[in-house]
Each structure stands twice: as structure tokens, then as C-alpha cells.
Amino acid sequence: MNEIVRPAPVRKSVRLGAPPDRAFEVFTAGIGRWWPKSHHIGAADLDTLVIELKAGGRWYERGADGAECDVGKVLVREPPARLVLAWQIAANWKFDPGLVTEVEVRFIADGTGATRVELEHRNLERFGEGAEPMRQAIDSQEGWTGILQLFKQAAEQSEV
Amino acid sequence: MAYERAFTALADPTRRRVFEKLSSGPKSVGAIARGLPVSRPAVSQHLRVLKDAGLVADRAEGTRRVYSIDPHGLGALRKWLDQFWDAALQAYAEEVAKSEKTRR
Numbered sequence: 001m002n003e004i005v006r007p008a009p010v011r012k013s014v015r016l017g018a019p020p021d022r023a024f025e026v027f028t029a030g031i032g033r034w035w036p037k038s039h040h041i042g043a044a045d046l047d048t049l050v051i052e053l054k055a056g057g058r059w060y061e062r063g064a065d066g067a068e069c070d071v072g073k074v075l076v077r078e079p080p081a082r083l084v085l086a087w088q089i090a091a092n093w094k095f096d097p098g099l100v101t102e103v104e105v106r107f108i109a110d111g112t113g114a115t116r117v118e119l120e121h122r123n124l125e126r127f128g129e130g131a132e133p134m135r136q137a138i139d140s141q142e143g144w145t146g147i148l149q150l151f152k153q154a155a156e157q158s159e160v
Numbered sequence: 161m162a163y164e165r166a167f168t169a170l171a172d173p174t175r176r177r178v179f180e181k182l183s184s185g186p187k188s189v190g191a192i193a194r195g196l197p198v199s200r201p202a203v204s205q206h207l208r209v210l211k212d213a214g215l216v217a218d219r220a221e222g223t224r225r226v227y228s229i230d231p232h233g234l235g236a237l238r239k240w241l242d243q244f245w246d247a248a249l250q251a252y253a254e255e256v257a258k259s260e261k262t263r264r
Contacts, residue, residue, distance in 0.1 A: 018259075
């Protein structure tokens, strides 16, 4: 059995000039207003994204053709402090009900009328058994570095 | 070595563009071919080379084939997620700033 090296979670934080309750509201109810439209899993262009803030809720995208594609489930909702979403899009860009990676978002009051939002996307090792050979390939300088650079450029271009 | 094949596969500029087109999500051959100065059969041929090099994977969706960046590309995926959340949170912060402005 090969030793599995777990990829580090992706961690991000951002400071906002709004109190936690409004930051939470824009993140959840307003997600359709800010979610990057360039990346979507449905066949059609992305129309909007919806987070259902109820027990057993899901979050999903709706395409311009009206088709809904699940991104995952809402695991924890503690407005206005915390939200945990299940990201269930596999590396092949398909919703996989058997895959659960967690996206935790914390809304922390930071002085008056300001919020620090911390986001962590974890359990990335669950994305695939191909993790280890891929990690080795990446670690070698002559390996994937150039490809990742290409990947990065392409990803950045599509953000515009 | 798999990544040597990957490099060889990506040495061709058209093939590189085919690969880049998949960085924003899975696409059919038709969608990939759109905007490229080559025929669909040529795109299919490029996709075959990329698949053999382990760079892309394909699956059937109805009567067509949909291509995506290879699912074993976990490191690439993490990188993608990292950039994705950067872009997403930036857009989110801008939206919060905008909605705060309209409240005042």
C-alpha cells in the first residue's frame, strides 16, 4: 500500500466592509450575483447559482437552458457565523453523490461593520486515487511545472 | 514517463489550444472546435493524442463524447481550486462592497 500524501486544504480569507450578517446574506442568498460565470458544469451557459438554506438543502447551478446541476449539499448552516457546503463535483467535472469534499466558510466580526471571511476547501484527497502519481509528477521540476503554468494561464484567461 | 508524453503532446500549438479550452470545464468536440482554425476530425485527432498522454479523459453523454482534463490530475485540480476560490472570493468581496454602497 502506497503512502498517501494528503493534499493541503485550499485556504483563503478576505476582509469585507460589512457586518457578518450582511456578509453571510450576500454569500448565500446573493451567490448568483457574484459566483464566477466562466466556470460551470452544465452544458449551457450559467444562469445563476442557488444555495438552499434549509435542512437537507442543496446548492446547485441553473443553466441558461433551465437545467439544474447539483454542486452538492448544504451540510451546516449557522447564520451569520458559519456555513459548510459539500462540494461534490468530481475531478471529471461531474456531480458525484458518493464524493464529499467540504467547503467551510466562517464569517468573523472584525471591528465594527467589518467581517473577515475565512474559507477552507478540504478533503481534497477524496478526489482520486491518482493523487500520488500526480503529486510525484508535479514535484519533479521537469514534470508538470510547464503544464501547470499552461493550466494557470488558461484559468486566468477564462476569469476575464 | 507519462509527463514526457504529456510534454510531447503539448508541443503542438493547436493541441495546446485544444487542451486549454478544457480548463474552464468539460466540452464536446463541437464546442472545442468552435473558434479553432481546424476541422472537427482534426480536433478529434488532437484529443486522442491528449488522451493517450493522460492529459484528458472522455465520457459518453448521450450520442456525443465530452472531454475534460484528466481526473487523475489532482494536483492540477487543487491548483485550479486555489485559483477558483481566489477569483470567487474577490468577486464576492466586490459584491458586498457594492451592496453596502447602495444601502447608504
